[in-house]
Amino acid sequence: MSIWEYANPVKFMRTSGAILPWAVAGAALCTVSGLVWGFLTPEDYKQGSTVKIVFIHVPAAMMAINIWVMMLVASLIWLIRRHHVSALAAKAAAPVGAVMTLIALATGAIWGQPMWGTWWEWDPRLTSFLILFLFYVGYIALWSAVEDPDSAADLTGWLCLVGSVFALLSRYAVLFWNQGLHQGASLSVAEGERMSAVYRYPLYLSMLGFFLLFVALLLIRTRTEIRRRRLAALQAREARA
Amino acid sequence: MIELGKYAGTVLAAYGVSLALLVGVIWQTLAANARARRALEAQEKNG
Amino acid sequence: MIALLMRDLTLATRAGGGFGLGLAFFLILCTLVPFGVGPQGGTLALIAPGILWVGALLACLLSLDRIFALDHEDGSLDLLATSPIPLEGVVVLKAAAHWLTTGLPLVVAAPLFGLLLHLPAAAAPWLILSMLIGTPALSMLGAFGAAITVGLRRGGLLLSLLVLPLYIPTLIFGAEVIRRGAEGGSTVTPLAFLAGITAAVLALMPFAAAAALRVNLR
Amino acid sequence: MIALLMRDLTLATRAGGGFGLGLAFFLILCTLVPFGVGPQGGTLALIAPGILWVGALLACLLSLDRIFALDHEDGSLDLLATSPIPLEGVVVLKAAAHWLTTGLPLVVAAPLFGLLLHLPAAAAPWLILSMLIGTPALSMLGAFGAAITVGLRRGGLLLSLLVLPLYIPTLIFGAEVIRRGAEGGSTVTPLAFLAGITAAVLALMPFAAAAALRVNLR
Amino acid sequence: MSLVAVRDLAVARGGMRAVEGVSFTLDKGEALILRGPNGVGKTTLLRTVAGLQPPVAGEVVMADDSVAYAAHADGLKSALSVTENLRFWARVFGRADINAAIAAMNLGGLVDRPAASLSAGQKRRLGLARLLVTGRPLWVLDEPTVSLDADSVGLFAAVVRAHLAGGGAALMATHIDLALDEARVLDLTPYRAKPGKAETPAGFNEAFA
Amino acid sequence: MSLVAVRDLAVARGGMRAVEGVSFTLDKGEALILRGPNGVGKTTLLRTVAGLQPPVAGEVVMADDSVAYAAHADGLKSALSVTENLRFWARVFGRADINAAIAAMNLGGLVDRPAASLSAGQKRRLGLARLLVTGRPLWVLDEPTVSLDADSVGLFAAVVRAHLAGGGAALMATHIDLALDEARVLDLTPYRAKPGKAETPAGFNEAFA
Numbered sequence A: 001m002s003i004w005e006y007a008n009p010v011k012f013m014r015t016s017g018a019i020l021p022w023a024v025a026g027a028a029l030c031t032v033s034g035l036v037w038g039f040l041t042p043e044d045y046k047q048g049s050t051v052k053i054v055f056i057h058v059p060a061a062m063m064a065i066n067i068w069v070m071m072l073v074a075s076l077i078w079l080i081r082r083h084h085v086s087a088l089a090a091k092a093a094a095p096v097g098a099v100m101t102l103i104a105l106a107t108g109a110i111w112g113q114p115m116w117g118t119w120w121e122w123d124p125r126l127t128s129f130l131i132l133f134l135f136y137v138g139y140i141a142l143w144s145a146v147e148d149p150d151s152a153a154d155l156t157g158w159l160c161l162v163g164s165v166f167a168l169l170s171r172y173a174v175l176f177w178n179q180g181l182h183q184g185a186s187l188s189v190a191e192g193e194r195m196s197a198v199y200r201y202p203l204y205l206s207m208l209g210f211f212l213l214f215v216a217l218l219l220i221r222t223r224t225e226i227r228r229r230r231l232a233a234l235q236a237r238e239a240r241a
Numbered sequence B: 001m002i003e004l005g006k007y008a009g010t011v012l013a014a015y016g017v018s019l020a021l022l023v024g025v026i027w028q029t030l031a032a033n034a035r036a037r038r039a040l041e042a043q044e045k046n047g
Numbered sequence C, D: 001m002i003a004l005l006m007r008d009l010t011l012a013t014r015a016g017g018g019f020g021l022g023l024a025f026f027l028i029l030c031t032l033v034p035f036g037v038g039p040q041g042g043t044l045a046l047i048a049p050g051i052l053w054v055g056a057l058l059a060c061l062l063s064l065d066r067i068f069a070l071d072h073e074d075g076s077l078d079l080l081a082t083s084p085i086p087l088e089g090v091v092v093l094k095a096a097a098h099w100l101t102t103g104l105p106l107v108v109a110a111p112l113f114g115l116l117l118h119l120p121a122a123a124a125p126w127l128i129l130s131m132l133i134g135t136p137a138l139s140m141l142g143a144f145g146a147a148i149t150v151g152l153r154r155g156g157l158l159l160s161l162l163v164l165p166l167y168i169p170t171l172i173f174g175a176e177v178i179r180r181g182a183e184g185g186s187t188v189t190p191l192a193f194l195a196g197i198t199a200a201v202l203a204l205m206p207f208a209a210a211a212a213l214r215v216n217l218r
Numbered sequence E, F: 001m002s003l004v005a006v007r008d009l010a011v012a013r014g015g016m017r018a019v020e021g022v023s024f025t026l027d028k029g030e031a032l033i034l035r036g037p038n039g040v041g042k043t044t045l046l047r048t049v050a051g052l053q054p055p056v057a058g059e060v061v062m063a064d065d066s067v068a069y070a071a072h073a074d075g076l077k078s079a080l081s082v083t084e085n086l087r088f089w090a091r092v093f094g095r096a097d098i099n100a101a102i103a104a105m106n107l108g109g110l111v112d113r114p115a116a117s118l119s120a121g122q123k124r125r126l127g128l129a130r131l132l133v134t135g136r137p138l139w140v141l142d143e144p145t146v147s148l149d150a151d152s153v154g155l156f157a158a159v160v161r162a163h164l165a166g167g168g169a170a171l172m173a174t175h176i177d178l179a180l181d182e183a184r185v186l187d188l189t190p191y192r193a194k195p196g197k198a199e200t201p202a203g204f205n206e207a208f209a
């Protein structure tokens, strides 16, 4: 079975209906246990109990970026292969991505207050997330402003394409503009500096949880979009008859 | 009850805001889905 | 009369109604300014009151063309003009709807954006207060500008030119309230001026706007 | 092809064409900022490069909706799409006309407005140079945004929301050039980035904009 | 008494008189169709009668709040449903009941549809229902059937006829035949304003001509 | 060879096929009038033939650069004079001479007037002159006579007839009678698309219905 077949709405409804319970259960299990485990970890000698924030902050930040990449892929599939469900999936993903970005920003800001002594600093990492959020908002606004779904899918697809390039470009521009305070990615850093296992395993778990949560939300939201489109399609057919 | 030390407010605020946002999208997702399902069923019954 | 207000609010919150766009624009502006000015917290804090007010002005401004233009295009305005509601009432209601969908969200969100610009915490209540008092005047003056330009295609830039000068007094006193509040000084005088301007605008502009509308309906 | 450019320029300079409105808006903005920020020369000089660039961005922005919308409404766009000129060419010409009527006057007038904001004299040549290199990208990106929103009634605010984030890299490097120039530092790197962005935008965006136009003509 | 009496009316557009010396009255149950070539001033006359612009000379006598005006644009919001659209206009005109209008226009099956999803004919029916909920006796209609097909024109004529039968009146401008045989026709061509100094100029173009 | 050959064409609007299976050819000197009720898909078909939107199925065969399209909107700039408007379109279409068009449309006395000051009938004549300066053989016209009076309609018919006589062809949609007796008429009603799954959906509304 090729992945293109998922674009057939009926097939998608059937397959997603079968996957959905598992995704929901997995998401609930991993997110809840990851966050609870994370919440129960001991204090860091430097950051005190604020280290517990990492279990929300990092998965959310990761998903914020990944969801945009997923939207880019879905938009490309729509623009090239014209699979309608693909366009709807991109539309369905955007609000989840925007919320993930907001969570990363909010937890970061709250964390920054004790750590850096300020709610907000124009650090490159933070700033590029703010820009990513702007792109999410623009993308969502464009979807809701264009009435004709075919045009909306095409236009948002192009916007996603151009926006991706500019989000990346902005990131480098921002790095040039200001060197920041934020720590680098510690999951990939050399063995010696790695985050201790006490924090690492609950972090992995809640990252998996956030990912599954996204999958579950994406499936439900895409199904919602399909139903809405079907309703509109039935009404349009009636109006024309 | 676990001890959060002097950063209790910070940690709780971070978890609180995040959970509120998560619950927000989840609730919106489910509500919209239910609404769409109901509207579609009504249409398919009538039409 | 309440029906008109409710309809405008409903329309604004429906898909494509543009609710929240003003807020997003405000956010973008608060992001752009540090890119231009540089990320130093000290400089930003200094100019934050001014930037926040200018941002609110512009966010208001860009949504003004929705006040009458859509109703003009689809013929609603003609019908409203022949309805039992006096045209002055229509103006007030439309300005009120604009404020509720644009001004009020800005007031609520402004402290958050203040954080981005390192506005001192002491200034936040003054920010809210000054915007709460000042923004209704922005909507009402905007309604006047929108009434003047309603017949023009693509009158957006012209509208800005007409309305921005009218916004200057509100801007000056509004920013002054925040600045004095941040320094712990007395804010009574600028607050009084701000409130006075808003009161006068709300009392008088509906007549001017309705007159302009009548001309454009002709 | 040249005919289209000439027509757009003629239209812009005729009554109601809006030539000079962008400049006037820029001027108003440069006067609003001191009202909001306070008149201290030191602060103003510090933020002048940023304000000038942000002002140019906004002045550009507010005239964007004229790029395609008028031609869409009166049917010219349909006819241009069936004409021998490829749609990509139409996009480039319209963006060029927009730049000539909006961007270029801003470049020329910017040093004057720099005076209003106490921009140091050493920075003026850098201001002109950076705007000369950067503003064409603004017009071209704006044409893309205008092509996306051409079918929407009253898409002004949405257009800003879509276009302003795309302006960020240009803004950052543009303001950086002026700041470094004023301090006597090396401006080569930001200038190179600025020119690179403009070149890439001019090379690639016409295709994206033409694709969006085709969707909206459908 | 007549619903509306127009006496020696002169109307102006673009700063110049378009027609002058127009007089007519409309009683309950009467319809009057204005005709004339493009630009003679039909639209202008209708807008003056509806009170949207002041007359240059002459007068329009009628009771307050008796006109419902409609041009091509229907005043419908595509984001609102059929009910929401009608209820809005009903409330603006101080009335509550929209069911009668829905029934009269046979819109029953469509009440929850957004106006955007209606077909052209359905939209037209909704536009007519909007006239009904105003409760106004005098309909002033400007080219109400532009680009409508024959079926929709027939529907429109039937509604106008019902309005007349219910004691209303209608004043319309149209180029095409509406199959409303009971309507009187007034050709505006003979009333075209003569260039020449009038004592009160209608606008800049006349004041300086 | 024919100027345009349309074979088994299906066109879509709003994500759904409007008409399908339409075939016709137009030779030099021929005119075809499309008819059908509101919303059947006349406008959509014309835009597809003009190349403004892609067909869903079937094909439109013609030489490159042979279509001149015109809908209600005339593509005229009210700030420009008659000459400026015409010269612009002539240059866009790679031609230089506008005098022939001005003479043909009897616009000689108006050349320096801004388009804003023209009457509706004069505007229409200018719009037709614009078609002439394109030099394109196939005219695709969508409701070209909407809200024109009888005189203007007659003028329009004469111009189309001259175009046909000069070796051109015309494809038009209209609800009213144009007095172009030599034109063939194609009623689109029988070609209305049947709901039902097509293998490639025309858009969202078909993919999900």
Ligand code: HEM
Residues within 6 Å of the ligand: A054, A057, A058, A061, A062, A104, A105, A106, A107, A108, A109, A110, A111, A112, A113, A115, A116, A125, A126, A127, A129, A130, A182, A183, A184, A185, A186, A187, A195
């Ligand atoms: C609004 C502001 C912030 C944003 C948008 C943000 C964004 C991010 C992102 C994108 C990551 C993922 C890095 C990666 O794995 O590649 C991250 C990780 C992290 N952030 Fe933040 N951050 C913010 C504020 C803060 C603050 C104030 C702190 C604490 C002082 C902080 C501490 C961390 C830590 C410890 C990590 C984990 C690094 C790692 O091990 O990967 N962040 N943040």
Ligand SMILES: Nc1ncnc2c1ncn2[C@@H]1O[C@H](COP(=O)(O)OP(=O)(O)OP(=O)(O)O)[C@@H](O)[C@H]1O
Residues within 6 Å of the ligand: E013, E014, E015, E018, E036, E037, E038, E039, E040, E041, E042, E043, E044, E045, F118, F119, F120, F147
């Ligand atoms: N915006 C305008 N500015 C100046 N003059 C105008 C304007 N609109 C119309 N006119 C002029 O006013 C006169 C009356 O126009 P009006 O629209 O009332 O005519 P009409 O009889 O309704 O024509 P139609 O049959 O085309 O609808 C015309 O001579 C016209 O040229």
Ligand SMILES: Nc1ncnc2c1ncn2[C@@H]1O[C@H](COP(=O)(O)OP(=O)(O)OP(=O)(O)O)[C@@H](O)[C@H]1O
Residues within 6 Å of the ligand: A148, A240, E119, E120, E147, F013, F014, F015, F018, F036, F037, F038, F039, F040, F041, F042, F043, F044, F045
């Ligand atoms: N913007 C739109 N969005 C969705 N559907 C549309 C839109 N415009 C038209 N349609 C639908 O497309 C179909 C074809 O419309 P089209 O305009 O081609 O018809 P037409 O034959 O030209 O009608 P008319 O006689 O009213 O001009 C109609 O059923 C209409 O409902």
Ligand SMILES: [Mg+2]
Residues within 6 Å of the ligand: E042, E043, E044, E142
């Ligand atoms: Mg008229």
Ligand SMILES: [Mg+2]
Residues within 6 Å of the ligand: F042, F043, F044, F142
């Ligand atoms: Mg049509």
